[in-house]
Amino acid sequence: FSWAFARRHGGQFILRIEDTDLERSTEASTQAILDGMAWLGLDYDEGPFYQMKRLDRYREVVEQLLQAGHAYYCYASKEELETLREGQRARGEKPRYDGRWRDSKATPPAGVKPVIRFKTPHTGEITFNDLVKGPITVANSELDDLVLMRADGVPTYNFGVVVDDLDMNITHVIRGDDHVNNTPRQINIMQALGATIPEFAHVPMILGSDGERLSKRHGAVSVMQYRDEGYLPEALVNYLARLGWSHGDEEMFTREQLVAWFDLGHISRSPARFNPEKLDWLNQQYLKSVDDGRLSELVRPLLEVRNATPGSNSPDLRAVVALLKSRANQIPEIADAAVYFYRTLHPSAELKTLHLTEAILPVLKALTERLATVEWTVQDIGALLKTVAADHGIKMGQVGIPVRVAVCGTAQTPSLDATLHLLGRDTVIARLQAQTA
Secondary structure, eight states: OHHHHHHHTTOOOEEEEOOOOTTTOOHHHHHHHHHHHHHHTOOOSEEEEEGGGOHHHHHHHHHHHHHTTSEEEEOOOHHHHHHHHHHHHHTTOOOOOOOTTTSOOSOOOTTOOOEEEEOOOSSOEEEEEETTTEEEEEEGGGOOOOEEEOTTSOBOHHHHHHHHHHHTTOOEEEEEGGGTTHHHHHHHHHHHTTOOOOEEEEEOOEEOTTSSBOOGGGTOOOHHHHHHTTOOHHHHHHHHHHTTBOSTTOOOOOHHHHHHHOOGGGBOSSOEEOOHHHHHHHHHHHHHHSOHHHHHHHHHHHHHTTTOOOOTTSOOHHHHHHHHGGGOSSHHHHHHHHHHHHSOOOOOHHHHHHHSOTTTHHHHHHHHHHHTTSOOSHHHHHHHHHHHHHHTTOOHHHHHHHHHHHHHSSSOOSOHHHHHHHHOHHHHHHHHHHHHO
16 A cells, blocks of 8 residues: 555655564564565665664764653663553553652662653544544553663664654555554654654455455465465555455556556445455466566466476467466466476376276377378367267267377366377377377
């Protein structure tokens, strides 16, 4: 949404890596963000900016707040704060910091590294017009004195993003509505710094099919796993855009259309539910229309790991992909279906028993003989199949399935005449002979 909004209005889309949570922010997790953005084609104009490389700037700004009387050192220990919260919960109160060091003149305890807290105003309220949810008002009395800087000198999320937003001249903040409660806190800090407040738009969260917040138990995975599972990036962008946003009844749209149509006013206020079946359907539609050359290069490495590497004398992979793609939801399904074009798949004993019966063998042998001289076109191969079936007094289906099993090792293929044509005369005859000998 942030990318589409910036592109729609000719703005600047900035990539920031909020990496101050040292346990969760690993090199691998950061690379996953960069790889995912690149694969989806969500290009950015500035960045990436890393918060851990901006620590001096955060210390500079927190010093401004200390000097102006908008922040203070807090020496309360973790044990003290936990005792405080336990007492509040026992009394049925909302757990919150009580401001004990806010105006304290006490001598700081020896050997204790303090955190720096913001002096939240005790009176008044914060009102902002959320571009999705509408006006929101929160009384300052509902907010406690949040930590700005941890004892180790690393900023908290709420402080770091404020400094980043101001330094980077952010005009619009578009984020999940799990951040609504952070917004009045951040606005208070901005006002203390005398800054212009950006516009905020909080978009609904994505839920699983059971209505619970989307998590790993719903199958939620990294962006790059969708690539590895065979989804096209344009299909995933299309699907994600439709989770919470719409343009009339349009289900499919190009990246250019998304940018042209995007409007924050069309974002739903209700959470969207992640539907894997809908994503599969969308991906199938995109696979049908994607360029065969591009798709063949995505399929090629998958065939190599299936020991079915296309060679110079094998069927043209672009033509094979064109024949198979309309039946697939994901790219690996195309690779699975294409294996018999590049190596012989022997039918299972069950398939042979069911379809390569003594009664059908003479029909297959007759077909083999006539395939040696037929004009090798899709039309002529199809006509020959019908002729051989008629000559033996059986239906086309009674010939088609045994031919598929003998030649392809499976009872299911696309149009048989097109499949045989792509395989080539020599391969088809050799495989038929091997199964009818």
